Amino acid sequence: MSSSLSPEDAAKSAAANRAVAYVKAGMRVGLGTGSTAAFMVRALGGRVRKEGLKIRGVPTSTRTAQLAREVGIDVITLDEAQRLDVTIDGADEFDPDLNLIKGGGGALLQEKIVATASDRMIVIADAAKQVEALGAFPLPVEVIRFGRDTTCDAIARVLRQADVARRDVTLRMDGDAPYVTDEGNHILDLHLDRIGDARRLAADLNQVAGVVENGLFIGLCDTVLIGHGDGRVDICEHS
Numbered sequence: 001m002s003s004s005l006s007p008e009d010a011a012k013s014a015a016a017n018r019a020v021a022y023v024k025a026g027m028r029v030g031l032g033t034g035s036t037a038a039f040m041v042r043a044l045g046g047r048v049r050k051e052g053l054k055i056r057g058v059p060t061s062t063r064t065a066q067l068a069r070e071v072g073i074d075v076i077t078l079d080e081a082q083r084l085d086v087t088i089d090g091a092d093e094f095d096p097d098l099n100l101i102k103g104g105g106g107a108l109l110q111e112k113i114v115a116t117a118s119d120r121m122i123v124i125a126d127a128a129k130q131v132e133a134l135g136a137f138p139l140p141v142e143v144i145r146f147g148r149d150t151t152c153d154a155i156a157r158v159l160r161q162a163d164v165a166r167r168d169v170t171l172r173m174d175g176d177a178p179y180v181t182d183e184g185n186h187i188l189d190l191h192l193d194r195i196g197d198a199r200r201l202a203a204d205l206n207q208v209a210g211v212v213e214n215g216l217f218i219g220l221c222d223t224v225l226i227g228h229g230d231g232r233v234d235i236c237e238h239s
């Protein structure tokens, strides 16, 4: 571990380094997005260059695709891979059942498609991402631009019936303009503080016309590797 890393980055790096040990020759690997996933992509590229590890990676964003190519990973599309052996990604929150909030980095749509196409999903995180109940982190919902305010009103109606502690919705911005995802959509961030029934909320949100996908990953994650600043890694497996 490099001593130049902050404790938070050292924790992310520790989790990322442990995760790439799960990758074996010949695997098709989903490559997540975000600062923790970037440590993993660099570590995996290190194995490709130093060990000659033969793998193919399916990135979950244009950012990750660029980084993966830079570090020497053979990048293919999901449709070329069809099925993935493992996806390694970060998360904004995970609960005791390994349900997740993702999308803080704006890549939740590709991340969920790739995770769903994977035999195994490994999440890499620092301990700050571990929560008893999801919802302190604002829940990202990707919506198409057409009729965005109407979609927002429909989401507000869903939230009025939902078991949540707060019901504020904000449009994610990128400077003065709305944030635009890789698919050309916008993101609404739902400030809920606590989500009582994440599975039901995920299903209800995806019933709203105009919603493309939400950032609740329910029953997708198999393993969480929790990195610590001193280099230790705790392993949480789905029971």
Ligand code: 5RP
Pocket: 032, 033, 034, 035, 036, 037, 089, 090, 091, 092, 101, 102, 103, 104, 105, 106, 107, 108, 111
């Ligand atoms: C991107 C994501 C990221 O995995 C999530 O935001 C965590 O990012 P970081 O590792 O930078 O904390 O879901 O859409």
